[in-house]
Structure formats: C-alpha cells, structure tokens
Amino acid sequence: MAVTMQDVAARAGVSIKTVSNVVNGYPHIRAATRERVEEAIDHLGYRINETARSLRTRRTDMITLAVPELSLPYFAELADSVIQAADARGLTVLIEQTGHGRVREVDVLTGKRRNMTDGLIFSPLELGPEDLALFDVDFPLVVLGERVFGAPADHVTMNNVAAAKAATMHLAALGRKRIAVVGGHEGEQVGSAALRTTGYRQGLEAAGLPYDPALVAEAGLWHRSTGAEAMGRLLDDGVEVDGVFALNDALALGALHALHTRRMEVPGDVSVIGFDDIDDARYSVPTLSSVDPGRVQIAQTAVELLVARITGAETGPYRRVIPDSRIIGRESTGDVPEGGEGRPVAVQQGGIEQVAVAAAPAPA
Template sequence: MTATLRDVAQLAGVSFKTVSNVINDYPHVSEATRVRVQAAIDQLGYRPNRTARTLRSGRTGAIGLAVPELSLAYFAELADEVITAADERDIVVLIEQTGGDRRRELEVLNGSRRQLTDGLLFSPLALGNEDAALLDVGYPLVLLGERIFDGPVDHVTMENVAGARAATEHLIASGRSRIAVVGAHAGEVIGSAGLRVAGYRSALEAHGLPYAEELVVDSGPWHRANGAEAMRMLLARRVSFDAVFALNDELALGALRVLREQGVDVPGQVAIIGFDDVDEGRYSLPSLSTVDPGRREIARLAVEVLLDRISGVETGGRRELRSGFRVIPRESTAASVTV
C-alpha cells in the first residue's frame, strides 16, 4: 500500500496540516517536530502526490534548464549540479538542449513547453546583448552564461575575466613568457571567449609581457576536435611558445593530444592550462591544470534565485550574481625549463 499524508501524521503524532507544512517547508514549525515528521516520512517511504500539489498550488513543482549542448562536459556537469540543488528543494528539472541555435533558443523562451514548468534557467549562445528585451517574459526566468548582461532578469554568471587572468598569471609564475591562446572568437567582446581573452591580455600587460597576435588562435565551438585543430594551426605557424591557455578544458584536451603526438614534452617544453574544471581533466596524462569557475555555486545560486522568483520573494529588483573561482594546478603546468 502507498503511504498517505494521513499515515505520516498518525505515525508522527501530529496533525495532517503539520505534515503538509513540513513537506512544503513552511516556517514556524519547530525543529523537533520537523525531525519527527521527516523520520515518519522516511520510515513509510512517503512520496508527495505532485498532481494533487499542482492542482492546489497552481505550480508544477518543476523548473526548466536550457543549455546549448550536453555533449560539452561543462554543461553536462552543470546540469548535474542543478538537478542536485533542485532535488534538495523537492523540485524536478526538465532539461532542453538548444544547440546554440537562435530559433531554438527563442522557442525555449516562448514555446508551449513553458507551461510544464514554474520557471526557467536559460543559458543562451546565439542570443546576445541586442536581444536583452526578449528576456522580458511573463514567467520567472534566470539567465546563465555570458552572452547577455544588463538584461531585465536575474543573472548568475562566473568571473571570466578574473579567472582567465589568474590562469595566465599561473603560467607566468611558472616562468613562461610566450603564452599562446587556443579558442578565441575573432571580434567577440561579450561572450566567454571575448572575456577570457580580455583576462589573458590583462595579465600580460600587468607583467610587462607583449601581446602577440600570432599566438592567438581562433576556433569554432569549444570541442576537443577544434582544440586539436587549433594546436595544429599554431604549430604550423612555426612561432615559439612555452605555454598555452586554452579557453576551456575541452580545447585544452584536444591541444594536449596534438602536442603529445608531435613529441612536445608537457609540461617540460610547453605548459598548458584550461578553464572549467571538467572531471576528465583529472585523468588526462598529464592531468590538466585548470580554473574551477564555481560550477556548483552557480547551480545553487541559480536554483535559489529562480525559486525566490517563483515564490514571489521580494528581492529589490534584478540581481547579478557571480560565483567564486580558483586555479587548480595539476601536472600539465608542474615544471618549467628553458627551451
């Protein structure tokens, strides 16, 4: 037999309403009562009836998460963190993949599937600052990523410029001075690539190192294959370099593969650092130094901010929140020699 709310109330020795208050995380329930009710829920294996809850509250108990591409490890791991953060609040996450396509991103914002959720976490790739007005929708929306700033909705993002500067300074501190960049997007200012290149240039300037255009290699989407191709292009230029800042870990892993194929000692001859701290980087050979952009904090903040909006919590206007970051040194930057 499936346990009911009344079964939980009887076992816990409290009223039906008290159990409901605990399940819905209402305030003014004593900690002792909350613990007793939760113990009864666990013992009986009670699961709330979401359909009944939806009918009573007008909410679905679900939120949406729209990301460009789940084949990219960063977005897959971000989705995992969002699901974990939402599950702690008894919220279901429905995930959509846009492919970074403008039409599909607009469909995510305005399509009929929005009726299935109470709000949306949205990470656009095709939409930009000029499209900010399109985010003024009639439901709770929290923006993720770096494509749109100063829009009409809450925004949770990372310290791209500061994180990229710290990555570059880590290479400089290890004795490197000819630092290449893999993964730039020509002409981009707002966006992950533009912001991370800005951080790289800031570090060079602060340490009196010249910016050399021949050391900056553009690429398409930030996949390993494009990182490998960008490294082949850099090697074909026959310019000297003793370090590489790859603008994400996928690019770094592709570049690392080509360096090893060409017999380049990493990190002896060339040090390499990525960005994003995806799990695979811990197990590459050598293991990949990287920047942890605070993915778990981004997920937690985004879920909290969205649920505040869904619940009607007064926040004093739109918010822009940034996660902390840290450089994680690993084997790919562990040594420096004069080449």
C-alpha cells in the same frame, strides 16, 4: 484579434512583467505604474486569460534548464549540479538542449513550452545584448553565462576576466614567455571568448609580456577536436610556444593531444591550463590545470534565486551573482608532482550586485 499582455505593456510603457504583476495583484508596485497599466487594460479591453492564469498559479514542481550542448562536459556537469540542487528542494528538472540555434533559444523564452514548468534557468549561446527585450518574460527566469547582461532577471555568471587574467599570470609566473591562447573568436565583442581573451591580454600586460597576435589560435566551437586542430595549426606554422591558455577544458584536452602527437612534453616544453575544471581534468594524462569557475555554486545559486521568485519569497530588484573562482594547479603546469592531487594556486573573489536593467523600463 485578442489583445495581449504585450499590447498592454506597450501602451503603458512598462515591461510585460509589470503588467503581469498588476494583473496578479502583487504588492510593491508604484501607484503611478499601476494606474498606467490599468488605464491601458481598460482602453484596450484586455481580458485576463483565466485558464492561463490558473495554469500559472498551479505549481508543477518542475523547472526547466536550457543549455546549448550536453555533449560539452561543462554543460553536462552543470546540468548534474542543477539537478542535485533542485532535487534537494523537491524539484524535478527538465533539460532542453538548444544546440547552436538562435531559433531554439528564442523558442525557449517565447514558445509554448514556457509555462509548462514553474520557471527557467537559461544559458544562452546565441542571443546577445540586442535581444534583451526577449528576456522580459512573464515567468520566473534566471540567466546564466556572459552573453546577456542587464536583462530583467536574476543572473549568475563567472569571474571571466579576472580568472583568465590569473590563469595567464600563473603561466607567466612559471617563467613562460610565449603564451598562446586557444579558442579565440576574432572580432567578437560578447561572450566567454571575448571576456577570457580580455583577461588573457590583461594577464600578459600585468606580467610585462607583449601581446602577439600570432599566438592567438582561433576555434569556433570549443570541443576537443577544434582544440587539437587549433593547437596543431599553431605548432605546424612554426610558432614558438611555451605556454597555453585554452579558453575551456575541452580545447585544452585537444591541445594536449596535439602536443603529444608532436612529441612535445607537457609541462616540460609547454605548460597548459584550461578553464571549467571538468571531471576529466583530474584524469587526463598529464592531469590538467584549470580554472574552477565555481560550477556547483553557480548551480545552487541559480536554483535558489529561481525558487525565491517562484514562491514569491523574493520580489525585489534582480541580482547578479558571481561565485569565487580558483586556479587549480595540476601536472600540466607542474604545480603538483606526477600523481599529485590538484591544489588551488590563486583565488578570485566573486560577489553579488544589483542588476542594472538595461533599455526597457525597470519592472515595478
């Protein structure tokens, strides 16, 4: 069987990307690393696949965006923002929906399509910290989201904890004392639900409110339907609620529906705030207060980082970028009068940091 780049990487004790860098003659590789790789290549008799190499150096001017689900408004709008940012650079975006499937997510990183475009922007929903090795790929990659930290790739994420904390504190500042959280994933340590729930608990604590597990409404998928069900269960169980922090806007819109059908007034009886600031938030009845995680900036940054890796303009350490986020007050928290435009009521500062690549050896 042919010796693969993986075999060389394993013998040399370096990442596949390092092997790829040596093979492709990139500068900025430490001499010792280069020697180890070259020794492994000689020892194993690895032959560079020239066809694959020529395919790689021939630009397609296309990039791939892989997201879990386009029928979730956040991802549809993110895709739109990525397409616009790419378009401004003359790039076409091919979109792949991975559904809620681990196999499809692995396929995005390792399948035969991976070299069909110049690079990949990938928002995983199933892969997690245990899958870091899969992210050590030989093509330009930018990771989105909060499931995977420390992969050898540039990463654009959100101010999840700080923004969720601020949203909860905003409800508390309005005098709300029984603040439910809709969309919790019990026992989950990784991902948006865990981080935003942490922020919720920090917000309660900062506001001097007790944490009451009865106020956590679980919802596996974050759709309108599951939000309506979760909110309905809470109300039908007789739990007293005067505020709702929904972990995304689809859940919040479902919660609004459940409150409406039970003739509870928003924001009179219950103040509601969501997360994502999707277009719908401006037009729901009442309009929905939400966390704007900086979607447009996320998309633009992801495309910029990817293009810099594709062109080789950037060969330095991987970066993690967190855009500023904002709490946008609308009718559902009474921050604006009926018919009023939404307005920012709090800002959470983002930032840029160097990725501490976990587990595997750092790329040269």
